[in-house]
Amino acid sequence: MKKAIIYIVLIVMAISFLYPFFWMIMASLTPEKQIGSLTFFPDSITFDNYTSMFSKIPIGRALLNSMFVSSVITFGVIMLGSMVGYALAKTKFNGRNFIFYLIIFTMTLPFQITLIPNYITIVKLGWVDQYTALIIPFLINNFAILLFRQSFMSIPQALIDAARIDGCSEIRIIFQVLFPSIIPTIVTVGILTFMTTWNEVLWPLIVVRDEQVMTLPQLVTLFSVGGRADAQLGVKLASAVILALPIMIAYSFFQKYFIQSMASSGIK
Amino acid sequence: MSRKTNLIPYLLISPYVLFFLVFVAFPVLFSFFLTFHKWNIISPMEYSGIDNYERMFNDRLFWKSLRNTIWFLIIHIPLQIIFALGLAVFLNGKIKFKGLFRSVFFLPVIVSGVVVTIMWQQLYGFNSGVLNRLLVSIGLVRVGWLTNPDMAMPSIAIMATWKNVGLYIILFLVGLQAVPAHYYEAAEIDGASSWQKLRYITIPAINPTIFMVIILSTIGGFSLFIEPYVMTGGGPLNSSLSSVLYIYKQAFEFYHMGYAATLGFAFAFIILIIIIIQKKYIEKEY
Structure with a gap:
């Protein structure tokens, strides 16, 4: 019962x-x-809603933009995050703890403080309406660094010492010797980063006004908010489907990894 | 060690240091500096003393957006905990298709907030929305989910609960699995009811998870942007104006950069205060 x-x-x-x-x-x-x-x-x-969507807004272009931006950021976060994480876990240098605490501090800093000045930085760098504005500020991810640091710390020092004696450079140690043993962390960071950048809306809305550079969620948002879609609900819903579909397809294949990755991000 | 090997760690962390200086340290300092200025980015910056702060204390919309956010949290946090904990307790038992249920509840977590908002905007529609049609069909009256100023924020809170509950179910499941089974066995021998087991064993044991859910939901509430932006534009009568939406409007619709920076500082400060209070209160509770 x-x-x-x-x-x-x-x-x-x-x-x-x-x-x-x-x-x-x-x-x-x-x-x-x-x-x-x-x-x-x-x-x-x-399929009228879909055909009129493609003729009304550059959704194909936005899809490519989102693919490009999310992939580059994901690649960058994995590369840079593992380098910094490795340095914090397996090398000794002055100020190592200081850097570690800076990362913790940055993670707890509410983004409301940095939003406006970061926009001004982008304006002053001349990056408005450029892919650089969408990509560069996201290449370093504090949480990814901490995850990489943690998984490198669990690797026996002997493995690294042996590679050093063999004359491996530190870069080769990270990417050739150690990467195969931290694949779960790479997958976690990859999924989290790709998903959050794919879904990010606020930052693109602020730094991009040119339709040719817009990301998919941004275009869908503006299309839904702006007057153009009001008359056509079906088109608005079609664009939402296009936005949801890639992540949902990825999710249907890698459910376990998505859930594990997100859970680890909550547990931080 | 040779000099060469000493240099390498610095090279490895240099991208982080550069990032920190450009996108963290500079913005924090510059933002603080901005709070004492009037600036629309185009014309030269004007020193304005504490005008921005004075203005904020007298700004009806600042208080309104703060009240809206707190109202959101008052509804959202209990809903989130009840649903997430309830479903997690159910899924923690011997249940068939456990993984399937978990995957279904998790689906909204991975989808963009824009998609969720667009979907729910239609479900909440006054005349043709599915929810109102359902209410009418069972003999009730239509609810102005997004058109009634008293309902707009609660509606957004319900939607946000739906979107995030999957994540918190997973976190609670992790917490529940860490509770030793013999606690329950001992309680059963003593004749404890299901409710007593929940109240005296489960909830104290997963208190850290509850605390985490409260903190994450609080941060989420103060980050609400896309939901009111797409659904209601902050209306009706500013009843769903969220803190980030208000910052956004001041900065990017009116170009009041100094004032927007002041709002950013104020909200960040309020978030930290609320989290400190929550931490104190919850730690005392158990």
Whole structure:
């Protein structure tokens, strides 16, 4: 009896979590006039919303921009994060603890303080409407550094000493000798970074005004907020589907890794 | 050690140092400097003493956005804990399709807030939204989810709970699995009820997780931006104006950089104060 109640609650909750996604996808395939009365399946299916979306806004371009920006940031965060993390874990230098505490301090600093001056920095550097504005400020990720530091600390010093005796440079030690043994950390950092940059909206809204440089969530946001989409709900929903789809496909393949990565980010 | 090997660590951390100077240290100092100035980026900066601070204390919208955020937290945090903990306790038992349920609850976590907001905006629609049609069909009246000033922020809080609960379920599950099974066995021998086990064993044991959920939700509440920006534009009657949306409007709609920086400092300060209070209170509680 008790079990039955638990299952009913779980199933009802699961439906309430899936239904909005289901509704959105169905509505994006429904003729504009029928969306208002859609509950489950549309009477007729149409791709008009998608075709008019592609003709109205540069969504293809935005998709490529987002792919490019997210990939470069993810690559950079893994490379730079592992270098800094390695230095903190396995080398000795003056000020090592100081740097470590700086990273902790930066992580606890509310972004509300740095938002405005960082925008001004971008303006003064002439990076407004440039990919550099979207990429450079995100190349260092404090949390990634801490994760790399932690996983390098668990690697036996003997492995590193042996590589040094063999004449390996520190860069080769990090990327050739040690990388194979920290793959879980690389995956975690990769997923977290890609997902957060893919979904980031506030920063692109601030530093990019040129439609050709806009990221996908930014374009979808402006399209939803601006007057252009109001008349066409179906197009707005279609653009939301396009934004959600890549991450949802990735999630369907790597659920476990997504959940583990996000959980580790909460546990920090 | 040779000199060469001594230099390498510095080279390795140099990207971090550069980043810290340009995107952390400089902005913090410059932001503080900005709070004493009037500036629209284009014309020269004007020294204005403590005008920005005075203005803030008399700014109805500053207080409004702060009240809105606190109102959001008062609704969002208990909802988040009840749903996340409840579902985690359910999933922690011997349940079939555990992994599937977990994956479903986690789905909104990975999707962009923009997508979630666009979906819920339609569900919340006054005339044709699914929620209101459901209410009407069971004989109730329509709710102005996003059009009633008293409802806009609670509606956003419900949506935010839906979006994040999956993450907190996972965190609670990690916490629950760390509770030794013999605690429950001992309680059962003493004839404890399910509620007593929850109240006296589970909740104290996962208190650190509850604290973490409260902190993360608080930070989340003060970071609310895209939800009101897309859904309501901060309305109706500024009832869903969030702190970040207000900073954004001051900076990028009115170009009041000095004042926006002042707001940024104020909200950051308030966040830290609230977290310190929460920490003190929760540590005393158990």
